[in-house]
Amino acid sequence: MKRFSQLAIPYVVWVILMILLPMLLILFYAFTTQGNEIINFTFTFDHFIRFFTDHDFLLILWRSLVIAFKTTVICVLLGYPIAYFIARSSDRVRNILVLAITLPTWINMLVRTYSWIGLLSEGGILQNLFGLQDTELLYTEGAVLLGMVYNFIPFMILQINTSLCKMDSSLLEASADLGANKLQTFLRVTFPLSLSGVISGIALVFLPAVSSFFIPKLLGGGQFFLIGNVIENQFITVGEWNFGSAISMIMAVIMMLCMYLIRRVDEHNNGGRQKKA
Amino acid sequence: MKKEKRIFGKVLMVLSLLFFYVPILYMIVFSFNSGRSLTNFEGFSLRWYEHMLQNRDMMESLYTTITIALLATVVSTILGTISAIGLSKSRKFLQKIILQLNDFPIMNPEIVTAIGFMLLFITFHVEKGYMTMLLAHIAFCTPYVILSVMPKIRSLDPNLADAAMDLGATPWQALIKVLVPQIMPGIVSGALIAFTMSFDDFIISYFVTGGGVKNLSIMVYTMSKRINPSINAISTLVVVLITVVLVIINVVPMIKERREKKHEKIIG
Numbered sequence: 092m093k094r095f096s097q098l099a100i101p102y103v104v105w106v107i108l109m110i111l112l113p114m115l116l117i118l119f120y121a122f123t124t125q126g127n128e129i130i131n132f133t134f135t136f137d138h139f140i141r142f143f144t145d146h147d148f149l150l151i152l153w154r155s156l157v158i159a160f161k162t163t164v165i166c167v168l169l170g171y172p173i174a175y176f177i178a179r180s181s182d183r184v185r186n187i188l189v190l191a192i193t194l195p196t197w198i199n200m201l202v203r204t205y206s207w208i209g210l211l212s213e214g215g216i217l218q219n220l221f222g223l224q225d226t227e228l229l230y231t232e233g234a235v236l237l238g239m240v241y242n243f244i245p246f247m248i249l250q251i252n253t254s255l256c257k258m259d260s261s262l263l264e265a266s267a268d269l270g271a272n273k274l275q276t277f278l279r280v281t282f283p284l285s286l287s288g289v290i291s292g293i294a295l296v297f298l299p300a301v302s303s304f305f306i307p308k309l310l311g312g313g314q315f316f317l318i319g320n321v322i323e324n325q326f327i328t329v330g331e332w333n334f335g336s337a338i339s340m341i342m343a344v345i346m347m348l349c350m351y352l353i354r355r356v357d358e359h360n361n362g363g364r365q366k367k368a
Numbered sequence: 369m370k371k372e373k374r375i376f377g378k379v380l381m382v383l384s385l386l387f388f389y390v391p392i393l394y395m396i397v398f399s400f401n402s403g404r405s406l407t408n409f410e411g412f413s414l415r416w417y418e419h420m421l422q423n424r425d426m427m428e429s430l431y432t433t434i435t436i437a438l439l440a441t442v443v444s445t446i447l448g449t450i451s452a453i454g455l456s457k458s459r460k461f462l463q464k465i466i467l468q469l470n471d472f473p474i475m476n477p478e479i480v481t482a483i484g485f486m487l488l489f490i491t492f493h494v495e496k497g498y499m500t501m502l503l504a505h506i507a508f509c510t511p512y513v514i515l516s517v518m519p520k521i522r523s524l525d526p527n528l529a530d531a532a533m534d535l536g537a538t539p540w541q542a543l544i545k546v547l548v549p550q551i552m553p554g555i556v557s558g559a560l561i562a563f564t565m566s567f568d569d570f571i572i573s574y575f576v577t578g579g580g581v582k583n584l585s586i587m588v589y590t591m592s593k594r595i596n597p598s599i600n601a602i603s604t605l606v607v608v609l610i611t612v613v614l615v616i617i618n619v620v621p622m623i624k625e626r627r628e629k630k631h632e633k634i635i636g
Binding site (some may be wrong): 094095096097098099100101102103105106108109111112113114116117120169172173176177179188190191193194195197199200201202203205206207208209210212213214215216221241245297298301302303305308309319322323326327334335336339340343346 | 377380381384385387388389390391392394398407408410440447450451453454455457458462463466469470472473476477478479480481483484485486487488490491503507529535539543553564565570571574575584585588589590592599600603606607610611614618632
């Protein structure tokens, strides 16, 4: 039996080389001076200072957080009713709907984002349909927001739907028996119990939205820069890997902080409920 | 009241399905447009598909996407399965650390994983191209395979392999003839996740490629800057390919199940 444990050895080596080492390299580049020779280097905080003293970078970071926040709010507000309806359907309909929502998530995100260009472009269907001939739709913040909601809302719907389906339906009956009306039951029983789904949905929408870079590029037309675009630029166009690594580190830390806060809210919520019970 | 609610729900569902599928259908329809426009449908033609087939870059990117997806799936499935079996028998401490690290590429924002790989290849002067893309794909697919195989192994009787060997099986036979068949569903779903992840990947491929090697996603990204309806054609191809794979995934188990049930009936 023990000898099977040796089967893990290749992967231990692989993990160190292909997962741990790349992460350490990002750290290393973020804290060292220009120059890509690992033999000659000096430690520095310059890249971080440069980022946090530059008004433009801070603005872009703020903009990325704001648009990710907006995306998340829209996804919750739209996704919840959709998930609620799916969860209340009969088994057969529910399975079909879940598949219909899941299918787009398996299709290439880039292609799905690209598919909006034709719809949004000048003289396109959307302008004519809503009488917006004079309003530019493509290459605006609204288009970027739309692209993000489009790409990420399935994750929200699926998470909320799962948590709603897991809920014991006898709780609803109990609530009704105890004299609560439908709204009260929803607000005091259904919604609190589905909150864990909402929270994991928020994590699945907010985090990729903050770091996304091809959605603003394709639908924002390069005029709407987000933090992901800055990172892409530093690595692909400018070639300042050290600065790019520092920005990615800043972004990763902010995301971890957000995750931590989201988890805290979740724990707080669970704790409160247990105490009441 | 109740009826109203139902109607509201139905309208909402129809609208959301339209929201999800109209853009994709629109793109597919316009891939058959005879004109250049993305807004006026001028007539049916296969012009852009011809254009796509004649474009060497596009055909090469199709080849790259498919071969990398297949190779990455095979390697990551084998590596992931073997590693998951090995890890389940390793010391708890090692197992915990490796599984934690294994979660990194899944939890991290993709762009961070991508620049990690890029820095790795740059630092060690590995020339970026097909091989680096393949390596990166194996690296981000394997964690998903492990994640889907691990629970299956945990649900097995830990003495299963011992029992097989007591009955005279060599360790290799115990592994291939006893353990692997038991965890097959986990392996298959891991392989499918790996294939679709690799096939659809853009961000990681974009950062680790070089020397003009492109997959379909990179192709769409670099070409989308100006209007070129053959992107619609190639995108349609991507959608159709992945839908076919998904249909096979969903339909084959159903057919198999039906056949098995039939067998049961015949035998029983």
